[in-house]
Amino acid sequence: MDLIYKNEKVLFVIMLTLSCVVWLGVILGTLGGALIWALVIFVMYCFAQSALISYIKGTAVQITEKQFPDLYRRIDACCDKLEHIERPQAYLMQMGGALNAFATRFLGRDFLVLYSDVVDALHEIPDALNFYIGHEIGHIKRKHLLWSTVLIPASLMPLIGAAYSRAREYTCDRHGLAACDRPESAQAGIAALAAGGKRGATMCIQAYSEQSLHTDGFWMSFHELVADYPWLVKRMGAVRALAQGQEVKQPRRHPLAVLLAFFTPRIAGAGAAGPIVMVAIIAMSAAVLVPAYQQYKVRAAEAAAFRSGDAAVVVEKFDSATKEIPATSEQPTEAR
Template sequence: MDLVYKNEKTLFVLMLVLSLLVWAGLVLGLGWAVLSYALMFFLFYCFAQSALISYIKGTGVRITAEQFPDLDRQILACCAKLGLEREPEAYLLQMGGSLNAFATRFLGRDFLVLYTDVVDGLHDNPDALNFYIGHEIGHIKRKHLSWATVLLPASMLPLVGAAYSRAREYTCDRHGLAACEQAINAEFGMAALAAGGRRWRTMNKSAYIEQSRETEGFWMSFHELVGDYPWLVKRMAAVRALAAGQEVQQPRRHWLAALMALFVPRMGAGGAGGVVVLAVMAGILAAVGIPAYQAYQQKAVVASAYAAGQGASAKVEAYLVEHGSIPTLAQAGVQASAGAPAVRELEIDPKNATLRVLTSIETKQGAGVLVFEPSMDEEKNISWACSAEGIMPDALPEDCR
């Protein structure tokens, strides 16, 4: 049995490429400032993730050879069976009746947390507990936690982010199945998730798997496509098929659900520090996007003002050639509203015919200005030199820089 779900590797490559493109764009957009944002990101992560780790260490019970040696032996055996060389730091945590487990990571150290209710609920069937242990070891072994930050940009995208998350869960279910001595106990472990710490013993698992047929409808398809986890009924069906060496046949999703899900971004990215990480990402994207938009606006204004300045200088030049004197703008036929709204005002110096184009760009010194200064050569040919006051060089045409 392949321990990696068929779509996970493909989705990982797609996520990696998309994320690297975003990170590269941030580096190009921010330059050296990206280092300060990276530091801020790391500090936010440390504060958010350390809160979870501190709670686990300060509230949970550390599983060791001296403390709950039976659980310690189970975890060690599952690590050996699944090829995980470095045992994670394991804890038993009371979570108010929830039957589950999770893996997390902080500063290079992996943690595995078992909820007390799942351990107690499966006390009579320790091999079923191996499914939970193996599942979380799968997350660690596949480095799902290590790659989370790198893949964060793409993980927020509609469809693909949630699809990769669901693929990881299917992969980890395979690890959970492989950790069990008997395949049926993987089903019992999943039954505890569905029916609770007592009813799992008598739950009709075949009838439960039949419920997966209902997932073909629009609403169940839609909510699965925007969710991080496959429906549990489908996960159990997959585990049973794998245990029997059969091809996993899942119901098809509704086509309209996929279309609608395309417009719903995945906002569950990032684990315990997800909200903080998303806020930091939004700040970084704003830091790049807002200046980029402002630069685009300024270029558009300058382009319009430059065209107005060129038009005015051509008319002034024609008047100079014909009359041999410096005109007013009205005499040259330049309209006062030329270039509006990018141009606030056009001015001409009566002494040397220099044109000043006052743009709508606001600066600390006032309006940004394009200056068109005429000069005459020995053959009395007039040429114009363009310069600027208070306008960013990147926004200027080549001959105005």
């Protein structure tokens, strides 16, 4: 099984090419001044990312040989299976019922955070936890975190940015599957993400993956095209097919949804809320630009009247405007 999703490499090349063109244009267009702003932004990023890392270190429980040795050995085994030599610094964190995990990076150091609820939910199927661990190691191994800053310009573009993000998730699901001892464990991991620990254990996997057949409509297609993640039912179908040594054939998206998504500004991380944010931006822009445009038309008409020699029209407009100004009781004093 190829651990890299078929579209990720192509999308990466496109993203890298577009981003390099944008970065080069910005640097040349500002005569190098953009480099100063890049330094300022990097410093701001360091403060923001250091806040997250500090919170993790100051709140979560670090997974070591002495602290949760079973999880430590499991992470170590997943790294060996995926041939990732450098072990990330791992932590266990309580997140109020969320069933997930995430990887992050700061100053050259990789961090893996497991949510305690997903660990507890998969207590009866510990091999399914390998899917979550392997998925996040996939992000680290593929250097998704390292390249994210370079690819910022292209990631903000319609269609392409979200497509690359979804391709990365499919790639990491493959890593998660490869990290499991049994293919069924990966499906159990996705089932827990969909229905929770108890219900996910008794969920019909086939019926759930068949829900992907209903994702070809306009709205389902559009909201996936502008989202960072594929629909979970599609991820389940892909993992099931890979477990059988096959490639899944996903439903085709609605062509009108593709057209609309092409004109929808990319808002990374907003997902399905992206269009709502877009509408809000358009509304606020219209509130500012429409009155300004109307004033521009009036001034353009006045300038045209002066140029054509029809000054009387302008004078008449000026007189009518001054008549509307209310008179005040105060009279200007004469200079002495």
